[in-house]
Amino acid sequence: xxxxxxxxxxxxxxxxxxxxxxxxxxxxxxxxxxxxxxxxxxxxxxxxxxxxxxxxxxxxxxxxxxxxxxxxxxxxxxxxxxxxxxxxxxxxxxxxxxxxxxxxxxxxxxxxxxxxxxxxxxxxxxxxxxxxxxxxxxxxxxxxxxxxxxxxxxxxxxxxxxxxxxxxxxxxxxxxxxxxxxxxxxxxxxxxxxxxxxxxxxxxxxxx
Amino acid sequence: xxxxxxxxxxxxxxxxxxxxxxxxxxxxxxxxxxxxxxxxxxxxxxxxxxxxxxxxxxxxxxxxxxxxxxxxxxxxxxxxxxxxxxxxxxxxxxxxxxxxxxxxxxxx
Numbered sequence: 001x002x003x004x005x006x007x008x009x010x011x012x013x014x015x016x017x018x019x020x021x022x023x024x025x026x027x028x029x030x031x032x033x034x035x036x037x038x039x040x041x042x043x044x045x046x047x048x049x050x051x052x053x054x055x056x057x058x059x060x061x062x063x064x065x066x067x068x069x070x071x072x073x074x075x076x077x078x079x080x081x082x083x084x085x086x087x088x089x090x091x092x093x094x095x096x097x098x099x100x101x102x103x104x105x106x107x108x109x110x111x112x113x114x115x116x117x118x119x120x121x122x123x124x125x126x127x128x129x130x131x132x133x134x135x136x137x138x139x140x141x142x143x144x145x146x147x148x149x150x151x152x153x154x155x156x157x158x159x160x161x162x163x164x165x166x167x168x169x170x171x172x173x174x175x176x177x178x179x180x181x182x183x184x185x186x187x188x189x190x191x192x193x194x195x196x197x198x199x200x201x202x203x204x205x206x207x208x
Numbered sequence: 209x210x211x212x213x214x215x216x217x218x219x220x221x222x223x224x225x226x227x228x229x230x231x232x233x234x235x236x237x238x239x240x241x242x243x244x245x246x247x248x249x250x251x252x253x254x255x256x257x258x259x260x261x262x263x264x265x266x267x268x269x270x271x272x273x274x275x276x277x278x279x280x281x282x283x284x285x286x287x288x289x290x291x292x293x294x295x296x297x298x299x300x301x302x303x304x305x306x307x308x309x310x311x312x313x314x315x316x
Contacts, residue, residue, distance in 0.1 A: 007240070007243065007244055010240055010241070010244050011244035011245075014241060014244055014245060014256060017255075017256065072251075073251065073252060073255045074248065074249040074250065074251030074252030074253070074254070074255065075248065075249045075251075075252055075291075076245045076246075076247070076248035076249070076252045077245060077246040077247045077248070077291075078245055078246060079244075079245070079246055080246070083246075198255065201251060201254075201261075
């Protein structure tokens with residue numbers, strides 16, 4: 001029995017159990033989705049459309065963990081190694097998140113094409129986001145982040161490439177809308193399964 | 209040859225020296241889950257082990273009595289909250305148990 005217990009595997013399973021709520025997928029999917037419809041929102045809500053790019057993802061994560069995940073599966077504190085990695089990622093995301101939003105907005109406005117010319121900067125920006133999100137996926141030990149990295153890493157240069165061909169705002173809807181909607185739907189589906197599988201326990205358990 | 213056999217018998221750990229408190233499957237599960245985290249609350253342990261509230265409470269009490277786990281009471285907002293943690297004694301006992309079991313299976 002005991003010789004089959006792989007503690008590293010158990011630790012990884014326990015750690016990844018905290019991701020089974022689908023909230024990261026929903027948060028990232030909503031970010032990409034709002035990026036996709038940013039040109040439409042911009043027309044209607046300018047300048048407050050930025051709120052839709054910045055707020056939903058962190059709100060889904062913070063409120064979701066607080067009101068959905070923790071009451072259903074409780075809390076675990078992981079080893080210092082994990083905690084340090086998470087803190088580093090938190091810092092990296094805090095830096096990367098506004099940069100990504102700025103890069104996406106600038107790509108939409110076509111500033112790269114006007115000032116620099118060509119597709120070097122959009123491709124460079126896509127690569128920058130792709131590499132950083134892949135680093136996050138590796139350190140965070142959460143493979144879904146690789147998918148996020150590819151979706152946004154390809155989305156930025158693809159939007160620039162498609163703009164002269166299919167025009168505004170379709171280039172954004174195709175570049176980000178499809179992947180964003182799919183990730184968002186997957187997140188909602190995962191969260192629904194999670195809620196069904198782990199109902200909120202009786203008061204006597206949750207108050208222990 | 210019989211001398212060699214006697215030596216082997218001396219080296220083999222008799223099953224009755226294995227920590228029976230940890231050896232019970234549910235408690236082994238609890239100890240393993242707690243070993244890989246810094247601490248976890250009662251609900252998290254229920255979800256991880258698949259044990260019922262009553263079962264987990266009973267096993268936790270036994271492990272606490274043996275000094276293998278520590279129960280930390282804290283408040284989250286105004287709600288009382290219990291975190292469970294493996295003590296140093298518990299970690300040592302678990303490591304010893306693993307060592308003994310590995311040795312036991314290697315020698316069979």
